[in-house]
Amino acid sequence: MENKYLGLRAPMGWNSWNTFGEEINEDVVKRSADAMVESGLKDAGYEYIVIDDCWSLRQRDENGLLVADPEKFPSGMKALADYVHSKGLKFGMYSCDGPLTCAKYPGSFDHEFDDAKTFAQWGVDFLKYDNCFKPKIDGNILYRRMAMALRNCGRDILFSACNWGVEHSERWINSTGAQMYRSTGDIRDDWTSIRKLALSQIGKITHSGPYCHNDIDMLVVGMYGKGDCINNAAYVGDFASSGCTDTEYRTHFAFWCMMNSPLMIGCDIRDMNEETVKILTNKDLIAINQDIESRAPFYLGSNPDEPREYFYMVKMLSDGDIVIAAFNFSDKKRTMSLDMFDIGLPITTGKKFKAFECVTQTDAGFISEVLVDSVEAHDCRVYRCKLVDR
Ligand code: GLA
Secondary structure, rough: OOOOOOOOOOOOEEEHHHHHHOOOOOHHHHHHHHHHHHHHHHHHHEEEEOOOOOOOOOOOOOOOOEOOOOOOOHHHHHHHHHHHHHHHHHHHEEEEOOOOOOOOOOOOOOOOOHHHHHHHHHHEEEEEEEEEOOOOOOOHHHHHHHHHHHHOOOOOOEEEEOOOOOOHHHHHHHHOOOOOOOOOOOOOOOOHHHHHHHHOOOHHHOEEEEEEEEOOEEEEOOOOOOOHHHHHHHHHHOOOOOOOOOOOHHHHHHHHHHOOOOOOEOOOOOOOOHHHHHOOOOHHHHHOOOOOOOOOOOOOOOOOOOOOOEEEEEOOOOOOOOEEEEEOOOOOOOOEEEEHHHHOOOOOOOOOEEEEEOOEEEEEEEOOEEEEEOOOOEEEEEEEEEEEEE
16 A cells, blocks of 8 residues: 555545435435535545445446446446546445345455456545455455455555454454444434444444544434435335434534544435534544544443443543543433543642533633533533643
8 A cells, every 4th residue: 555644544424325325326426525525524524425335236247347337327436436536535435245245236255356456447545345245254354355455456445344343353353454444233313323332332442543443333413314225125224213313413423533433424415404514524523533643532430341321531632632521321411520530630730621612612611620510311521621730
């Protein structure tokens, strides 16, 4: 690979799956690329436009190569990649480690090197690699195969592994060469799903960092129950979700940022309301997510494998700032408190924190000795703190 910085920070972009499922085509992708620029998402740091499953014909061609569906993509993938690039964005696609993808289109098993070459020729910059119809071979071997093919295909292609965290992938995925890895099953556009995925990763907090970020799945911010997978016969019901409140979407976004998760938007970015744009472009939360060190936060609770539903997390940033976040995933308002001694700041230091609350983007005064928060159900606070003299 030429670009030594590929995957250094958590990737940011948009993926077609949550909203469009099988109903994906050239026009949707182009208009989403336009929207990424016009809505300010690009300026906020989002760069990848990724087509998920269902883009190809059901059969490979006579040479065994993948073929883009000419009805969905009449101009072909190369032209589409050129269009995305002309907007100053990067282009992503999808395949699978089995002979078929999850929606039963051809997968890359035993075609890894040919497919990597095809993607490179098309101008692809990102490959999401799923885990359906997996042959009886260890996952680490299959992900290594594709990583090796991508690293030698003549183009920098970010490798987004998606094995949902099975086979303890957090233990071996980094060594395959993947720059991000899905650690969870599929997200749904409802609070129960967000809470489940979020809490499931607290015990794995340190298995994420520069060049290999734990991907807790695509964001559902701004979907409001409108996911189109409902129309997709292969996935009926998967996204027939209720949607969330804006408070829940904010907490979802803040948690993904604290965890250094990739930020892959899943809503229809051609049609976002003001609040959705505000949440997704919150520069203070994005700065935490994109901090150069991607330092794992620490969880202030007794058993990270069975986390409580309301808790503090603290993250060190590369410039010396400290982020203190209070999350309330429970269904009741909670009063929470955190002793600064427990995060390494005893009173004897003569120091205190000057705090800025990043979710509401407001000054939060000073924190000394003990922080007390009253947090509504499903809400959160994220304080970016500077050390100052008392
Ligand atoms: C799996 C993945 C999803 C999506 C679908 C596509 O379920 O986890 O993110 O890519 O396949 O079929």
